[in-house]
Amino acid sequence: MSASLGIPVRGVSRAALDALLAHLGEGSVSAAARYDALARYEELPVRSVVRGGRGWKHDLAKLDLSELAAFPLEPDPEIDLESLSPAARRAGVTIERFSRARERHRAAFERAFGAALDTRDDKFASLALAFQSHGTFIDVPSGISIDEPLVIGYEARHEALFPYTLVSVGAAASVTIFERLASVAGAAFVCGVVELIVDERAKVTYAVEQRTSPDARVIMTRRATVAANAELNVDFAELGAKHTVSRFRAVLRAPGAHAGTTAVFFSDGDQHVDIETETIHAAGNTTSDVIVRSAGTGRGQGRYVGNIKILPEAHGANASLRDDALLLSKGAHIDSIPALEIAANDVKAFHGATVGAISDEELFYAESRGIERSQAERMIAVGFFEPAVSRFPTDALRDEIRLVLENKISSKAEAGA
Amino acid sequence: MSERGLRISDLQASVEGKHILKGIDLAVSPGSVHALMGPNGSGKSTLAFSMAGHPSYAVTSGSVTLDGEELIGLAPDKRAKAGLFLSFQYPAAIPGVSVANFIRTARQAVRPDDLTPAKFRAMIFDKLDTLDMDAAFLSRYVNDGFSGGEKKRLEMLQLAMLAPKYAVLDETDSGLDVDALKAVGKSVNALRESEGGKEIGFLIITHYPRILQHIAADHVHIMMDGRIVKSGGPELANVIEREGYDKIREEVAASVG
Numbered sequence: 052m053s054a055s056l057g058i059p060v061r062g063v064s065r066a067a068l069d070a071l072l073a074h075l076g077e078g079s080v081s082a083a084a085r086y087d088a089l090a091r092y093e094e095l096p097v098r099s100v101v102r103g104g105r106g107w108k109h110d111l112a113k114l115d116l117s118e119l120a121a122f123p124l125e126p127d128p129e130i131d132l133e134s135l136s137p138a139a140r141r142a143g144v145t146i147e148r149f150s151r152a153r154e155r156h157r158a159a160f161e162r163a164f165g166a167a168l169d170t171r172d173d174k175f176a177s178l179a180l181a182f183q184s185h186g187t188f189i190d191v192p193s194g195i196s197i198d199e200p201l202v203i204g205y206e207a208r209h210e211a212l213f214p215y216t217l218v219s220v221g222a223a224a225s226v227t228i229f230e231r232l233a234s235v236a237g238a239a240f241v242c243g244v245v246e247l248i249v250d251e252r253a254k255v256t257y258a259v260e261q262r263t264s265p266d267a268r269v270i271m272t273r274r275a276t277v278a279a280n281a282e283l284n285v286d287f288a289e290l291g292a293k294h295t296v297s298r299f300r301a302v303l304r305a306p307g308a309h310a311g312t313t314a315v316f317f318s319d320g321d322q323h324v325d326i327e328t329e330t331i332h333a334a335g336n337t338t339s340d341v342i343v344r345s346a347g348t349g350r351g352q353g354r355y356v357g358n359i360k361i362l363p364e365a366h367g368a369n370a371s372l373r374d375d376a377l378l379l380s381k382g383a384h385i386d387s388i389p390a391l392e393i394a395a396n397d398v399k400a401f402h403g404a405t406v407g408a409i410s411d412e413e414l415f416y417a418e419s420r421g422i423e424r425s426q427a428e429r430m431i432a433v434g435f436f437e438p439a440v441s442r443f444p445t446d447a448l449r450d451e452i453r454l455v456l457e458n459k460i461s462s463k464a465e466a467g468a
Numbered sequence: 469m470s471e472r473g474l475r476i477s478d479l480q481a482s483v484e485g486k487h488i489l490k491g492i493d494l495a496v497s498p499g500s501v502h503a504l505m506g507p508n509g510s511g512k513s514t515l516a517f518s519m520a521g522h523p524s525y526a527v528t529s530g531s532v533t534l535d536g537e538e539l540i541g542l543a544p545d546k547r548a549k550a551g552l553f554l555s556f557q558y559p560a561a562i563p564g565v566s567v568a569n570f571i572r573t574a575r576q577a578v579r580p581d582d583l584t585p586a587k588f589r590a591m592i593f594d595k596l597d598t599l600d601m602d603a604a605f606l607s608r609y610v611n612d613g614f615s616g617g618e619k620k621r622l623e624m625l626q627l628a629m630l631a632p633k634y635a636v637l638d639e640t641d642s643g644l645d646v647d648a649l650k651a652v653g654k655s656v657n658a659l660r661e662s663e664g665g666k667e668i669g670f671l672i673i674t675h676y677p678r679i680l681q682h683i684a685a686d687h688v689h690i691m692m693d694g695r696i697v698k699s700g701g702p703e704l705a706n707v708i709e710r711e712g713y714d715k716i717r718e719e720v721a722a723s724v725g
Contacts, residue, residue, distance in 0.1 A: 097709055097713060234702050275569065318604065349574055372524075409526075410560070411523065412560040413560045413561075413562050414584055415522055415523065415544060415560070416520075416556065416559060416560035417541065417562065417570075417574075418544035418548075418610075419520050419521070419544045419545075419548055419556075420544045420545075420570075420573075420574035420577070420578075420630065421545050421548035421549050421574050421577035421578035421630070422574055422577045423543075423545050424543065424545065424571070424575055427545075430562075430565055430570075430573060431562055431564075431565065431571075433564070433565075434562055434565035435563070435565025436564065436610070437563070437564030437565075437609075438563070438564065439482070
């Protein structure tokens with residue numbers, strides 16, 4: 052069964068997993084767990100979030116991974132994009148590879164692993180677990196506040212990358228984490244999982260900046276569980292890749308928990324971005340707000356599905372969701388699909404969605420001040436994203452995102468000229 | 469052609485196929501202040517938008533020259549670069565774009581690289597002060613959630629920062645309380661007294677004469693049904709103040725009949 056060394060086994064089959072285990076060893080996820088996960092990946096259907104929706108050019112049901120080299124024959128030297136300031140290290144904050152985390156922080160690691168995400172109900176989370184290649188464990192002990200953002204970086208350097216990030220933040224701790232997802236040029240396939248476990252009264256900001264290369268395919272499943280009076284803010288900037296699937300679910304499981312979610316995407320060229328956020332209010336007096344801003348140009352396609360579920364026991368829950376999309380070309384298309392499911396009756400829930408173009412009155416106003424049309428469009432479009440971009444942590448990250456957005460608009464102007 | 473001034477000759481324009489401007493002739497020389505008065509629906513705002521190049525306003529004949537340069541046919545930004553400024557009656561909101569960023573971008577567009585960032589800052593703070601505005605105003609989004617008075621103050625701030633050759637103020641006084649109107653008057657007068665502002669020619673479009681108590685006009689024109697029907701000195705505004713537009717309407721009807 053096992054492949055001889057040096058010859059890649061293509062596809063995400065059992066044979067490929069055999070070869071991976073023979074080549075790399077068991078690693079931090081047991082062989083049994085990996086085979087189980089692979090079996091589930093094969094059995095589970097692709098969830099169809101929209102019934103009767105339009106046919107997508109990039110359809111997960113048609114995803115063909117039969118030629119994928121799911122693991123590199125030459126393992127990377129440590130991909131070392133993490134940072135941990137001396138102050139954070141002294142405070143007892145852990146950032147470790149899974150393999151070392153299991154040696155050194157076994158109890159904390161095992162307590163956290165699987166606490167926010169049960170991969171059993173998700174096809175691509177199962178795939179990520181089966182072939183898990185890179186793992187990062189962050190543990191912030193109770194009561195610790197770290198000002199400087201912690202950075203987790205993954206860069207796809209081969210055909211496939213299966214990252215797993217596990218974050219555990221203790222009671223009353225406070226931390227900001229950046230996840231940077233990149234790839235070298237080429238058609239990388241990235242399929243990963245992030246688990247965020249936020250304990251009581253903790254305050255966590257988790258910002259994702261995905262800027263993989265234009266041929267990459269990215270499927271990320273991220274889940275969070277938020278304890279009493281804790282506050283979690285998760286911000287997504289899904290800017291790269293040819294096809295991005297980004298799913299996030301936050302479960303507010305005790306009173307006073309809050310989840311803020313922000314998503315920014317901009318489909319240009321023939322990019323396709325598919326984002327789904329889900330906020331589950333599972334306890335009373337929990338609050339959430341979601342802000343999504345997106346744009347499409349060229350033949351870019353996008354879809355945002357925003358779910359809010361308020362369970363029967365979530366008395367006094369307060370949820371809001373705001374989703375606005377801007378279309379900058381005739382060929383671009385964005386679907387906005389908010390969905391509220393409310394099973395308690397003393398709650399507040401709001402959602403609103405718009406899809407539109409830049410208004411002529413705004414354009415004329417800016418032009419009448421001497422600003423050229425293309426520059427006015429760029430300024431107005433970048434401004435359109437601002438309510439979402441301003442929620443990201445740090446000036447540097449906000450400026451980086453603005454710059455990427457501006458460049459996408461500029462490239463549109465050049466292509467149109 | 470090389471004569472200085474903002475010269476409007478036989479300007480005719482229509483909106484959505486409706487003929488509104490039926491031949492306007494008007495010349496504003498540098499440093500002068502003209503008031504254009506008229507009842508609602510007389511075509512005053514159509515004149516302002518036609519001059520500025522709003523795409524919904526089709527100029528069917530005539531010309532507008534700015535110090536000899538023909539504006540009709542130019543893109544709106546080119547007209548601004550030529551030296552025209554329009555203060556909007558209803559300025560558009562641009563969410564997500566700060567006042568400071570907007571004005572910096574506009575200034576850079578009409579007068580590239582003529583101010584260092586430090587000088588720009590000093591200038592904008594000075595102009596804010598004249599308008600009784602707070603520095604916090606600069607970080608707000610352009611006209612987003614602004615009161616009527618704040619919108620007009622922002623128009624005046626842009627006017628002062630861009631220092632055009634000719635400024636058209638479209639109903640700047642409408643919807644303003646006394647304090648805001650005073651601030652607008654103070655700002656325009658300060659600009660006219662400043663080094664770079666002496667030569668600015670103004671066309672003040674208004675329904676009511678009250679703004680002219682704050683900004684002194686040299687010439688007053690009365691517009692009705694798409695034409696200028698009467699021109700005169702500042703005293704003409706007083707006639708409107710006392711008697712409204714009906715008397716003039718009767719005079720015009722009599723002279724035509």
